[in-house]
Amino acid sequence: MLSKHSLTVKAMKASLEKTVEQTAAKHAASQGGLLPCLHEIQAKLGYIPNAHLENIATAFSLSTAEVHGVVSFYHDLRTSPSAPxxxxxxxxxxxxxxxxxxxxxxxxxxxxxxxxxxxxxxxxxxxxxxxxxxxxxxxxxxxxxxxxxxxxxxxxxxxxxxxxxx
Amino acid sequence: MTITVYISQDTTAVAVGAERVATAFVQAALNAELNYTLVRNGSRGAFGLEPLIEIEMGAQGRLAFGPVSVADVPSLVTAITDGGYERHSNYLGPVSTIPWLENQTRITFKRCGEGAPTDLANYRALGGYRGLEHALTLSPQAIVDEIKVSGLRGRGGAAFPTGIKWQTVLDAQGEQKYIVCNADEGDSGTFADRLLMEADPYQLIEGMTISGLAVGATKGFIYLRSEYPRAQKMLERAIDVAIAEGYLGADLCGSGQRFELEVRMGAGSYICGEETALLNSLEGKRGVVRAKPPLPALEGLFGKPTAVNNVLTLASVSSILADGGAEYARHGLDRSKGTMPLQLAGNIQRGGLIEVPFGVSLNKVINEWGGGTRSGRPVRAVQVGGPLGAYLSSDQLDVPLTYEALAELGGMLGHGGIVVFDDTVDMAKQAHFAMDFCAKESCGKCTPCRIGAVRGREVLDRVVDSTASSNDLILLCDLCETMEQASLCAMGGLTPLPVKSAMDNFPEDFGVTDNQYEVAV
CATH class of the missing domain: 3.40.30.10 (Glutaredoxin)
Incomplete structure (x- = not known):
């Protein structure tokens, strides 16, 4: 049971990361694309996972701290799951x-x-x-x-x- | 006989039941076998009458019924099919004779509520795109000159002359320039931008296209607040239609000129209504205020020359180019030219949008249009110009609504928001809220705003708890002066305005004797 559970968690994490990466890649080339990117990630996942800020940063050629700075500035953006x-x-x-x-x-x-x-x-x-x-x-x-x-x-x-x- | 029925899809109309009324109408009309066309229009802004149903039957023009509740609908449908609608309890007469609307001078809002917001053929039939067609025959300088003649000043709040701003952008050197529309209408008590974007989105699109031709910008962004999802849908749909019909894109109306437009959503930050914070936000950064200079007109979005204008400013441009700057300048008083869309809100019987020439008295707006307070109690305070505007007392209501007259009273007209409070309001709590809001929404760039607002809130905590000393009020006045003088932008610089006007005009709410108060100020 335990191993099956951890497998599922692993799969979920991978799927989160994939969504983040794909969304970031889609917006990275557009001018000022970070905010639309963060909106889309939150719309898809309900939040912006802290663990994957680094993936966003890489796509936009920014530091993780810079992405964190943007996410934490706006009231609408969340880094933990929330009710839908x-x-x-x-x-x-x-x-x-x-x-x-x-x-x-x-x-x-x-x-x-x-x-x-x-x-x-x-x-x-x-x-x-x-x-x-x-x-x-x-x-x-x-x-x-x-x-x-x-x-x-x-x-x-x-x-x-x-x-x-x- | 063809019957056309109009029921608004505007946020406020729907908020008071327009969607339920529309559903009930469809059902009742089905039962009565009524043959009709339903148009979901924008609102005319007479929110005291929403949900408003307008019915166009034969030669009688559009007849108004409102405010209609779901329970009223079956009898209304019967009154239409069987005759006798004049006696229906919701009957208001022809739309054109409703006093709320009849006594206005509608230029920017003239099309609002006339038809389906994204119906381009309707927009054109009502005179839309005449401004752009004219602009396409002019040189950039001639367009800017027309705006100068109109005397148009920025409707976002700062009231800077639009022609001068555009001249700066036109004269600036740069391959790429931008038009940015500030649609981050965060001021409580204001909804004119939202109403316009939901009811007549093409007017904004047309105005932005003209401004692009005027300053040499090929790309525009509308920065819209996330609290306005209906406006977003309407704008995006209208932009798609405009592209398909050649009113946006690489070849505007076959002229070979280019203008592209995109809507970008904010993320719940009040300070992003400040133009430099907005530019940072559009660039994908924290919405932190920039120091000026450099002016955005010279170094704005992505460091390029940028014209940043409010929704109403840009929308006004369409009619100025259609009918001429001189025609626009005929309206108004002194240096406040044209019309001002006032927004009547708060504790008011009949709130909504009132577009009138500058110079109408505040008293007239509140009592004649508004019908006094909704609670029926006396008016005690009126905040004009949004959260950063002054609280006026009931003996200051004779003021004519112009930029200059409000400034003389120590207030400001801002974006035209008028929020009415009755005599149950505690002005110390309102002052406390102003500091609290500033503390929550400060971008944190400059110390007077970031720290000052927190200290101001702490002092006002004591005032609200009745534990303040006269020293506290001296401290508060000092703090206000520091914020006013030393803040980087209008948020820190103007937060003292509601606070100090509340103290000046309602000292009794601050729990001090006159003597203590005189020492304080």
Whole structure:
């Protein structure tokens, strides 16, 4: 059993590395291709594996430190696996003016998950976001790629039930 | 009788239910055996009326119904098939007579909501690409001169004269030059760029193509924030169509001129809305601010001469080249020429996009267009110009909205965002948020911003907890002055603006007596 398990892990690692290498090769020649490359790797794998930053660096003729510097700069980019779905609560001024401070304070209690954590049973991560461009109809939240307006603690659980896939 | 039904696919329209309303409409129309064509248009920006259904029937023009809920749809369909729609509770009259829209001067947003956003034939039928066709007959210098005549200033916030910027790029030596569109609309309370890109993407594409001809650039990038997935889809689809129809590529409209365009996505960094950080991000680097000089116009993207302009600036270029710079300059007040797309947001009854000539009073915008607060409580504070703009008090609302008048009040018009707060707002918390946001989003390049924002947040922690001393406020004022004077870019330099205006205009929220406050300032 044990040897079979380690074989699978090995195969998975090889497949991760292959995906990273192929994606990096695809973008390396394009001008400023690093950010699109990192976006694509994250879209495919859900994150950018730290162990393979070196592969990206090689393709782009950069040092691993430089690639790490870019990955760590941007809020959207992650180096560890994350839930495939996300719920983002807008916490910027226009939403604050229409009630997002209450939403921000109460959301953990209502949904049963803290900010920047993955829900224990549902497959999503709860995050803060600063502006979704829906400022005339806040408070706004985003579930995956869909934005919802005029959300409050009362309407939130129903929205999440409808939009999040188990 | 042919019936065409328009339901918006704009982010905000969908956020308040347009998708569910569209589905319900299709079902109800099927049940009623209604013969019709459904067009998923962009929004006109009257977000207080979304989900808005527009129905075009015979000679009556487009009739508006809104805001429509799913429950309203069956009776609405019946009212159309059986007559009597004038009595339906959602009926607003012809679209052209809706007061929200009627009282605007739409130039940049005139086509928004008219048709399917990526329908190129529709764009052309509504006057699109006349600007490019004119530009193709002009010399680069003549295009730049037309922009100078228009008096157009950058709509991103800094309000730098566009003609002067383009002249610098045109005069710069270089084989390769670039056009970069700053579509990293990160300011809370602003959504005009998003609305335009989702409703009328060709106008931006046309404006960028003209700017390429003007400065001699053959390649353009749109740097779009990742929070705008709908705008991304719309732009990418429109670019594909424009290429297929010869409006982008190696031979623009058979002229032999070249312009290529690509959308690049940001990755959730607010500072990348600052032009030099944006350029670094486009180059695939950390979004760290660059020192100026060198100006991006001379050494910008990949070290080449680059015109970096906001979405609305570039979109305005299309109508300026179509109708002439002098026509554009007829609108506005003083040196604020043309129209300004204001965005009314926050605690407001009827929020949305209001394109008006510069000079309309803030009061009029909030009360006549906006209908006051959504909560029904009195307005206490209004933040104009995004997170880096000043908090004005309710006795400052007579200010005419021009770059100059806002500057006189110690504020700024910025990208035109107006965020209304009612009397439940705690201004010390708003000041705290400004410092906290700066601390989170600072690129870290310069010390006043990187360290100053953290120290500012610590002082304001004590103010919010009511444990601050008068020394703390003296410290905060000093800190603000240092950030203002010594930061490399507008983020560190302007974060003190919301903080200090909150202190100046709402001292009672900072828990100090007048005497202590006078010592502090």
């Amino acid at each position: 779905q996300s719920i983002q609560i807008c916490c910027a001024e226009a939403c604050q003016a229409s009630g997002s401070r209450e939403l921000e304070a109460g959301v953990a209690g209502v949904l049963g998950v803290e900010f920047d954590e993955t829900h224990p049973t549902h497959n999503y991560r709860l995050e803060r976001v600063y502006c979704l461009g829906n400022c005339a109809c806040g408070p706004s939240i985003r579930i995956n790629d869909d934005v919802y307006g005029r959300v409050d603690l009362e309407s939130l659980p129903q929205l999440v039930t409808e939009a999040v896939q188990l």
